[in-house]
Amino acid sequence: MITIKDKQFEPFIHHEQIADRVAALAERLNADYQGKNPILIAILNGAFMFAADLVRHLNFNHEIQFAKFSSYDGMDTTGKVTELIGLSIDLKDRDVIVVEDIIDTGTTMYSLLPKLREKGAKSVEIAALLMKPGKLQVPIDVKYCAMQIPNEFIVGYGLDFDGMGRNYQDIYVVKEN
Ligand code: IMP
Numbered sequence: 816m817i818t819i820k821d822k823q824f825e826p827f828i829h830h831e832q833i834a835d836r837v838a839a840l841a842e843r844l845n846a847d848y849q850g851k852n853p854i855l856i857a858i859l860n861g862a863f864m865f866a867a868d869l870v871r872h873l874n875f876n877h878e879i880q881f882a883k884f885s886s887y888d889g890m891d892t893t894g895k896v897t898e899l900i901g902l903s904i905d906l907k908d909r910d911v912i913v914v915e916d917i918i919d920t921g922t923t924m925y926s927l928l929p930k931l932r933e934k935g936a937k938s939v940e941i942a943a944l945l946m947k948p949g950k951l952q953v954p955i956d957v958k959y960c961a962m963q964i965p966n967e968f969i970v971g972y973g974l975d976f977d978g979m980g981r982n983y984q985d986i987y988v989v990k991e992n
């Protein structure tokens with residue numbers, strides 16, 4: 816059990832299970848991207864741990880960049896998506912893989928994908944650690960997803976509650992009292 820501010824969180828997904836699912840997702844990318852030299856765009860801050868573990872399993876040439884925007888504050892999505900910052904590479908005719916921690920309502924990815932296509936990307940796919948299918952509000956195709964979870968708030972393995980909890984190697988779910 817961990818406590819962050821006024822919330823308690825209990826163990827939800829063990830790090831060994833996370834590692835298995837990340838490795839399995841990497842195998843799918845290895846099969847699909849041989850010889851393609853894609854660019855991975857890992858979304859900060861949440862995807863840093865997932866991205867670091869994912870790329871260690873990849874066996875095709877690729878580049879990785881870390882980019883940032885903020886659409887989330889505390890436990891409710893604000894629905895507001897700002898520009899992606901930190902992208903210093905030309906996406907023209909590139910295969911792009913967006914590496915994201917979790918797809919919740921989907922609005923963040925829904926607004927980002929057209930912007931990447933406008934930059935001339937040849938293909939754009941999403942590789943997400945987690946997805947809450949029950950909360951999806953927009954039509955997006957998440958081709959690569961390691962795990963699906965119910966509509967619960969989680970922390971750990973890169974994911975935060977008010978900026979904290981990213982450090983844990985397991986994923987924890989909020990305990991409703
Ligand atoms: P969306 O735009 O609603 O899909 O929100 C996606 C973003 O919200 C993710 O990149 C996370 O940063 C954040 N988020 C969504 N669900 C959770 C959660 O359960 N824990 C921590 N962050 C979350």
Ligand code: MG
Binds near residue numbers: 916
């Ligand atoms: Mg995020």
